[in-house]
Amino acid sequence: MTEDTMSLFEETALNAKNKRVQGLYRTLFMLMTLLLITPVVIILATLVVKGSAVLSIDFLFTDPTDGMTAGGIFPALLGTVWLVTVALLVSVPLGVAAAIYLSEYAPDNWFTRLINLAIINLAGVPSIVHALFGVGAFVIFFGFGTSILAASLTLAIMTLPVVIVATRESLQAVPQAFREACWNMGATRWQTIRKVVLPNSISGILTGVILEVSRTTGETAPVMFTGAAFFLPFLPQSVFDQTMAMSLHLFVVSTQVPHVPEALPYGVALVLIGMVLIMNSISIAFRMYLRGKKKW
Amino acid sequence: MMNNAAQIAETTEQAQQYAIRTEKLNLWYGTFQALYDVDFNIRQGMITSLIGPSGCGKSTYLRSVNRINERLGYVRIEGNIDVFGQNIYDPSVELVQVRKQIGMVFQRPNPLPISIRDNILFGHKLHSGGRASRSEQDGIVEDALRQVLLWDKVKDRLNRKATELSLEEQQKLCIARLLPVKPRVLLMDEPCSALDPKGTAAVEELIWELRGKYSILIVTHNMAQARRASEECIFMLMGKVVEHATTDQLFVSPQSQQTADYIEGRYG
C-alpha cells in the first residue's frame, strides 16, 4: 500500500476544522430553540401549578359569586363560545367566497394585486383599531348596541384576512393540472371548483380556518368595547344581548377586582388556553388525518 | 363555369373532408409573434403529426385549436380555425362545446385524484347532466377503457384512485376519459414524452388503434414516432409551416432543404 492510498480516507486538518464549526452552529441553533420554548413551558407550568387548584366541573359550570372572587366562570365560558361561533359563521363563508374568487376567477391584473396587498396589510392591523372600528360601525352606525352581534362582527372582520389567506393557500395547493384537465373536458369554472378544486382543498381550508379563528378566542380589546361586559347577572338570550367573555373575565379578575384568591385568575387563564389548545389540536389532528389520505 | 349550387356542394364536400382548416393564423404573445400565417388542413379520421424544433410553435398551435391560449390576457390571434366547417373563433361559438368536440392530451398525464371509474365518467357527467343509470355508466366505462386497451388491466380495480396507476396507464386513462363525450378531434401534445420506451410503444399502438374514429393531431419530438404513428406530417420552423405531406413522402423525399436537415437531426 502506498502512502497515497493510505491517506485517501484520513481526516485532514480542514475536515477537522469544518467539523468543529459545524458542531458549534448546531449547538447554537439548539440553544436558540430551547430558549424559545422556555417561556412557553414556564407559562404553562405556572398556570397548571397555580391554577389547577380551582379547576373542577363546578368551576366550569357555575356563576361567579361574591363579587367575582369565588364561584365559577360559566357565563364567560358560554359567552366566548357564542362570540367565536357567531364570528366563525360570518367570517368563514365570506372569507372562503372571497378567496375562491381571488384564486379561481379573478384575472391577474393590477386591481386583483391591489386587493391581495390590501388583505395582507389588513391582517397586520392592531386589534384595538378593529375594536374602535367595531364600535363606530356595528355598535353605533348599524345600531346593534354593545351586543354579541357587534362583538362577533368585529371579530369576524378582524379574522377575515387570515381566513382568506389560509383558504387561498389551500386552493393554490391544488395542482393546476387538475384544473386544466377539467377545463379541457369542457367543465365551466364553477364545475371545476365544485367537483375538483373544493373536494381537494376543503380539508385544508377547514383546518386552516379553525387554526386561525381559534386565536380570536383570546382577543380582548375587540370584544371589550363592542359586546363583552365585566359582569352580568344573566346569561345572554340572543345575539343582541351583551355577554361576559373569558378574555375579559381574566383581565377583570386579575386587575379590576379586589380580594380575588390567587388561584382564580390562573384557573381562568388555564381554561382559556385549554380552549385554544383543544381547537388547535383538533384541527391539526384532522389535517394530519386528511394529509395521510391524499396522494400527489 | 360552375354554378353556385355546385360550388357550395364542392366546398361543403371539402369541408367535410377536413377536420381542421387553418387559414392565415397569426398569433402574438404580447409583442412576440409565435405563429406566422399558419395555413394547413388536417384530414378527417387521420393521424397527423406536427414536428419541429423546440419553440417553433407546435404547442401554441395546438392550444389555439381548443382555445386555451386566450386565457392568457396578452395573447392576440388573427386568422381562422375551422373545425368541421365552423369557425371556432366565431363569437356565437360556445366554448364548452369547443372543448367537448376537441379533446386534449397533455405531456404529463393528469388524471384527476378520483377513482378510475369517476375519471372516465367525469366528462360524460358534465355534458349529460349526470342522468345515466348505473348499467349505462358501466357500459361507458368499459367501452372507453376497451378503446384504450386498458380494460383487462384495470377492470378489477375501477374504484381505485387513478393516481395510483403507472404513468403509461395514466396517460391511456387520460385518453380514455375524453372518449365518452364523443369528441371529433383529439389533440395530443407530446403524449409519450413522460413515458419509458415500453410505455411509449403501448400508447403509440393505442393511438394507431384510434385512427379512423377520431381525427388526431399529435405533436412529437420523436422522429421515429412521427414516422411510425402518423399518416400525414407537418414540419414547422420558427412559427411557420415549412412542409406538409404524407408521412412517407416527408421522410423519404422532403421537398424543403430545411425539412431534410431537421429529419436528419441537424437542428436541436
Ligand SMILES: Nc1ncnc2c1ncn2[C@@H]1O[C@H](COP(=O)(O)OP(=O)(O)OP(=O)(O)O)[C@@H](O)[C@H]1O
Ligand atoms: N405563455 C407564453 N407567453 C409568452 N411566450 C410564449 C408562451 N408560450 C410559448 N411562448 C413562446 O412561443 C414560442 C413557441 O412556443 P411553443 O410552446 O408553442 O413551442 P413548441 O414548438 O411547443 O416547443 P416545445 O417543443 O419546446 O414544446 C416560443 O418561443 C415560446 O417561448
Ligand SMILES: [Mg+2]
Ligand atoms: Mg410544446
